[in-house]
Amino acid sequence: LGQIKTADDQPGLATYDPGFVNTASCRSSVTYIDGEKGVLEYRGYPIEQLAEKSTFLEVSYLLIYGELPTKEQYDQWVHEITYHTYVHENVKSFMQGFRYDAHPMGMLMASVGALSTFYPEASDIQDPANRHIQTVRMIAKMPTLGAWAFRHAQGKPYIYPDNDLSYTENFLSMLFKMSEHRYDADPRLAKALDVLFILHADHEQNCSTNAVRSVGSSQVDPYSAVAAGIGALFGPLHGGANEAVLRMLRRIGTKENIPSFIKGVKDGNERLMGFGHRVYKNYDPRAKIIKKACDDVFEVTGVNPLLEIAQELEKIALEDEYFVKRKLYPNVDFYSGLIYEAFQFPPEMFTVLFAIGRTPGWLAQWGELIQDKDQKIARPKQIYTGDRTLTFTPAEERW
Ligand code: ACO
Numbered sequence: 001l002g003q004i005k006t007a008d009d010q011p012g013l014a015t016y017d018p019g020f021v022n023t024a025s026c027r028s029s030v031t032y033i034d035g036e037k038g039v040l041e042y043r044g045y046p047i048e049q050l051a052e053k054s055t056f057l058e059v060s061y062l063l064i065y066g067e068l069p070t071k072e073q074y075d076q077w078v079h080e081i082t083y084h085t086y087v088h089e090n091v092k093s094f095m096q097g098f099r100y101d102a103h104p105m106g107m108l109m110a111s112v113g114a115l116s117t118f119y120p121e122a123s124d125i126q127d128p129a130n131r132h133i134q135t136v137r138m139i140a141k142m143p144t145l146g147a148w149a150f151r152h153a154q155g156k157p158y159i160y161p162d163n164d165l166s167y168t169e170n171f172l173s174m175l176f177k178m179s180e181h182r183y184d185a186d187p188r189l190a191k192a193l194d195v196l197f198i199l200h201a202d203h204e205q206n207c208s209t210n211a212v213r214s215v216g217s218s219q220v221d222p223y224s225a226v227a228a229g230i231g232a233l234f235g236p237l238h239g240g241a242n243e244a245v246l247r248m249l250r251r252i253g254t255k256e257n258i259p260s261f262i263k264g265v266k267d268g269n270e271r272l273m274g275f276g277h278r279v280y281k282n283y284d285p286r287a288k289i290i291k292k293a294c295d296d297v298f299e300v301t302g303v304n305p306l307l308e309i310a311q312e313l314e315k316i317a318l319e320d321e322y323f324v325k326r327k328l329y330p331n332v333d334f335y336s337g338l339i340y341e342a343f344q345f346p347p348e349m350f351t352v353l354f355a356i357g358r359t360p361g362w363l364a365q366w367g368e369l370i371q372d373k374d375q376k377i378a379r380p381k382q383i384y385t386g387d388r389t390l391t392f393t394p395a396e397e398r399w
Pocket of ligand 1: 013237238241265267270272273274275276277278279326328331332333
């Protein structure tokens with residue numbers, strides 16, 4: 001570590017905090033979490049109330065503009081987002097050039113980054129009107145890009161947006177439409193997807209948001225900053241846990257195998273995926289809401305047989321001293337994979353859904369960063385551990 005700065009030529013005090021576990025990188029009024037009590041609030045509103053009574057687009061407005069919209073503001077917001085869902089035809093051609101089996105997250109990350117070349121004015125980040133239009137564009141176009149990445153992997157033609165539909169109905173239409181007739185999603189599925197988007201909309205300084213802020217602090221355009229966030233979310237330690245839960249449930253296979261599985265976890269052979277959280281030392285409030293959404297979705301799609309195993313696992317774990325002592329409770333990923341599978345999404349698409357939901361959070365945090373006069377370019381210190389003052393010998397003398 002460094003030492004207390006006593007003179008200009010002294011390095012000063014430095015902390016060594018890999019992963020910023022104990023270091024606040026910014027001040028923010030977007031999202032509040034109390035992990036001990038299992039509280040999550042967006043702009044002061046409890047997640048439970050927003051999930052039950054609001055919509056994803058209203059929550060997006062709240063996150064980005066800091067307060068709930070008036071009726072006029074909401075109508076205008078929905079109108080703007082609805083009419084920016086189309087993307088330039090060249091973006092479509094660009095996406096069609098990906099390999100037939102390209103991962104949809106790779107396609108999403110690349111195409112969002114490419115949008116900066118279609119909207120070069122986006123680099124004028126100090127202009128609030130400009131920030132607004134880029135924000136609208138990004139929220140509007142994300143489902144189009146995500147759905148096209150999904151269709152690409154299936155070798156199916158890309159479906160254009162249907163702007164007579166709601167945000168989630170339109171997304172479902174672009175994903176699953178199979179004829180020239182209008183695709184009418186079951187409203188219960190559209191609502192459940194809307195709730196899932198709300199639950200993922202922000203989670204303060206997680207890895208991808210930190211990436212958006214870090215890249216955004218260079219004052220680059222928001223498409224480039226959000227593309228960096230998508231890259232961070234792509235990693236298995238961030239966006240990929242729900243897929244691991246599904247694999248685990250399949251491996252357990254029947255309720256009878258649960259005790260031996262739990263014994264293996266307690267012996268330290270593996271982890272109970274979808275349990276535990278760095279911040280929540282109580283039930284993740286999002287997991288509670290998702291558990292309830294399972295019922296609505298399974299009413300339409302039929303029950304996923306893995307649900308029974310998940311519920312039994314939860315029951316046993318919540319009463320077991322090992323998990324109780326370590327404050328290990330279900331997190332957001334414990335039930336979300338089951339729902340996504342019921343929608344017939346392949347596991348590679350789970351993180352794309354997460355990215356669409358997280359987009360307003362990334363943009364809210366990016367907008368806050370740009371307007372924070374105290375914010376500096378992200379440039380952490382390091383503790384150098386390499387050699388010093390070596391003498392270079394040219395290649396022809398070394399070889
Ligand atoms: N199953 C069994 N034991 C666990 C689990 C688990 N899922 N999670 C933590 N533990 C145990 C650890 O073995 C450790 O026990 P010990 O004190 O006897 O050594 C103790 O609980 C503390 O664990 P840490 O790894 O120090 O906790 P940390 O806060 O660093 O990890 C994490 C949090 C990574 C989420 C962890 O709980 C985990 O791996 N969970 C499973 C994966 C998962 O569900 N990830 C999704 C998180 S939500 C999200 O990212 C959107």
